[in-house]
Amino acid sequence: MSLVAVLVMALITALLSGSAAFEVTNWHLTHVSKSQLASATFMFLHLDTKVSCAAAASATPWCLLFTHKSGICGLYDVELDGLPLTPPLPTDISAYSSKCHVPCSVPYTVLPGIGCVYLSESKNTWLEARNHCLRTGGDLLIPRTYTALRDYLAQTTRDNVWVGVKERMWVDGRTVKPEEWGPNDPDGPLRYCARMLFINGVYGLADMECSESNRFMCRLCQ
Structure with a gap:
């Protein structure tokens, strides 16, 4: 069995058991360009839901950002701020970052x-x-x-x-x-x-x- 297959099996087991021995990361909506992902360390997993993808990202120490589309979970070591102030370009990809620097302001x-x-x-x-x-x-x-x-x-x-x-x-x-x-x-x-x-x-x-x-x-x- 390959290393990736072993990791996938371990993640699925942890998700199903609900007792994974890792600290859950808080993920923040953002957008990322393809060029920002081009040089990143990455891994793709077949996971049906965004929730499962978030849990897999939390269980991966080097992961700082993840994407999820059509059952494909992408884990990346790209460090971005959550919710950029600039509007996304048509070619940008929706993602979730482990960082967030949004001020707490009205209505919050x-x-x-x-x-x-x-x-x-x-x-x-x-x-x-x-x-x-x-x-x-x-x-x-x-x-x-x-x-x-x-x-x-x-x-x-x-x-x-x-x-x-x-x-x-x-x-x-x-x-x-x-x-x-x-x-x-x-x-x-x-x-x-x-x-x-x-x-x-x-x-x-x-x-x-x-x-x-x-x-x-x-x-x-x-």
């Missing part, structure tokens, strides 16, 4: 233990919510400290709030921990997304059909 605000975040007033489907977050340079929330998020929401609202969980995984590739779920959750199909639900005096994750509409929370520079 810094919340201790959670990060630079924005809680919407509008209600949207999970995909609409995520696209809104991405357009503002962030992504659906992955809290730095789960208990801080739970406590903040309990003091702020009683509404359902979409966060960055789909198919029982955070959008950075980490499996949701059992203690992060609310009572009797998850109880729906694997395809469901998750929102923060207030029940029995406390917030917890609860799965739900992704096409339902809820308020949502973005975080800048996960």
Whole structure:
């Protein structure tokens, strides 16, 4: 078996088990030119989802940037800032960088233990919510400290709030921990997304059909 095949098998095993012994990296939307990738160290993997690609990138020590298109995950050692201020050229490639230097500014605000975040007033489907977050340079929330998020929401609202969980995984590739779920959750199909639900005096994750509409929370520079 080749070295690449061994690595792929190890990554798949770690992803499926949810107990990979590596630190998950926070990835930030960016764009990169083909010339910037031309001299890079790289590796391609066949991975169906962007979440799996992000987890593979996190498990690769030299990887600083990844791309994902049509089931092909590209890992590169190219160091870029997340969310460049210049608009992309037609030939640029969408990518995710391990760096981000975007200032925390309106409508975002810094919340201790959670990060630079924005809680919407509008209600949207999970995909609409995520696209809104991405357009503002962030992504659906992955809290730095789960208990801080739970406590903040309990003091702020009683509404359902979409966060960055789909198919029982955070959008950075980490499996949701059992203690992060609310009572009797998850109880729906694997395809469901998750929102923060207030029940029995406390917030917890609860799965739900992704096409339902809820308020949502973005975080800048996960």
